[in-house]
Amino acid sequence: MRIKPLLLILACSFPGAVTPVHAVESGLLKEIQSRAAAMEARTIAWRRDIHQHPELSNQEHRTAALVAEHLQKLGLDVRTGVGGTGVVGVLKGSKPGKVLALRADMDALPVRETVDLPFASRAKGRHMGKEVDVMHACGHDGHTAILMATAEVLAGMRDQLPGTVKFIFQPAEEGASEAPKHEGEHIGARAMVDAGVLENPKVDAVFGLHLMPGFHVGTVAYRPGAILASGDTFEMTVTGKQTHGGFPWNGVDPIVTASQIVLGMQTIVSRQLDLSKEPAVVSIGMIQGGNRENIIPEKVELRGTVRAFDNAMRADIQKRMRTTAQAIAQASGAKAELRFQDPGYAATINDERLTARMLPTLAQATQGRAVLASKLSASEDFSEYQSKVPGMFFFLGATDPKKDTASAAPNHSPSFAIDEAALTVGVRTMAALTLDYLNGD
Ligand SMILES: [Zn+2]
Ligand SMILES: [Zn+2]
Known part of the structure; x- marks a missing residue:
């Protein structure tokens, strides 16, 4: 993941944040800060x-054991093996109240x-049947x-906690290995939801964060509404003769047909969608067909990705892609079969009221360094x-303030690195959000 263009404004100029609804009272914030420090x-x-022992999706056995042991020591009610290798810990406060979930993801990537x-990864893992290098990239x-x-x-x-906190340590955010x-x-996440992670006790709201080298340490970046896009992978087969x-008149050329498709x-986003509402992307990243200059092949295979910031637009794009592919293929006498890998990821859309309500807390926990993120x-x-x-869901700045964020290695890069001072900022922000949320209405 990468953040480039940033629209940064001071948190308090966000129009939804008229007055802090339930800011952490200063005494509690001080206690959080000193405990986190x-x-x-x-x-x-x-x-x-964990960095030195990274584990790929649904192989997070060591990490899950470390988490579970820690949560058990804290006296939480702990469940393991949730939705694969997931771990859930429930902390009951001293008074009844709402139920808040905090989520962290535990999986690493097939990156060297x-x-x-000194603690760089030398770990190996299995990805799609092959041995690969593994890194928390x-x-x-x-x-x-941070969540531990x-x-x-x-x-x-616990004595100052009205309500319940559910700590969700999730496997396989990066997709299947x-x-x-x-x-x-x-x-x-989908497997954890299927396993009932949002029930018993029923969760009222959920917070999550992501370390981002596009922001300096000390900063958090929020956004009401869509902050991250949907992600859908598709494959298409164009079959000719x-x-x-x-x-060429003796056959049907799938290469020309695929080119037209x-x-x-590319006209779906540029000519058919209302781009004043939200941006979207249709990208074809792979096209393969043929094995010789003077043979028109039988088939062409294409693969690509679709991104949208609105889930209705996401569905509309998929429908239009099918119509476009099929109609063009039909006009050429070919066939186009479009398959979306199921399930893709929906857009990450922050609840606007919840974001407005928690914004004063983000600002207080970071001494005013909550900034508006652009969509990513x-x-x-x-x-x-x-x-x-x-x-x-919000971003946690991960780059040393003395360095330029523009030259920081992005997420998923083999040179991805964080300034570890970000961790404590994450801890105190998550803890402050929790106390404020549970102390609110
Ligand atoms: Zn990632
Ligand atoms: Zn990630």
Whole structure:
């Protein structure tokens, strides 16, 4: 994931944030800060340990065991093996109240680390049947450590906690590392929702964060409404009739048909969608067909991705893609079969009221360094929780303030690195959000 153009404004100029609804009273915020600061060395140690032992999607056994042991020590009610290798811990406050879920993702990526760190990863894992190098190149090691520390901070403040906190440690956010066991198999957030993670007790709201090198440490970036795009992968087969390249009239040319389809697809966003509402992207990243200059092949295979910031537009694009592909193929006497990998990720859409309500807390927890993020056309399965309950997902600045964010290695890069000072900012922000949310109406 990468953030480039940033529209930054001061948090308090966000029009929805007229008055702080329930800002953390200063005494509580101080206590959160000192507890988070006292845990900094341990939070960093957890992050380094997880970083050095990264695990691919649904293989997060070591990480899950580390998390579960910690949550059990804190006296939480802990469930393991949720939706795969997921772990859920429930912390009951001293008084009754709402139920808030906090989510971290635990999986790493098939990337070979190039960062020169004493705890750099040398780990291997299995990805789609092959042995690969594995690295926490998206910062999920940090997310896991932040949530472990947040659980400890909040467990220590149980007496001041009205309501319940559910800590969700989720596997497989980055998608599958092996072929699905059956068609439409659910993994990651969707598998955890299927396993009832938002029930018993029923969750009222959910918060999540992501480390982002596009922002300096100390900053958090929020956005009401869509913050991350939907992500859908598609495959298409265009079938014609094979013939000699010198006599194209004796066959049906799938290469020319596929070329027309590629161009036709590019008119969906540019000519057919209301772009004043939300942007969208249709990209074809792979096109393969033929094996010789003078043979018109039977088939062409294409693969691509679709991104949208509005879930109705997402569905509309898919419908228009089918119509476009089929109509162009029909006109050429060919056939086009379009398949979307199921399930894709919906857009991550922050609940506007919840975001407005929590904004003063984001500002207070960061001494006024909450900034408005632009939309980012990466995607996240945090959207799966938001499709069930109001949620807020925000970015946590990860780059050393002395460095330029524009030259920081992006998420998923082999040189992705974070400034670990970000971890404590994440802990105190998550803890402050929790106390404020539960102390609110
Ligand atoms: Zn990622
Ligand atoms: Zn990520």
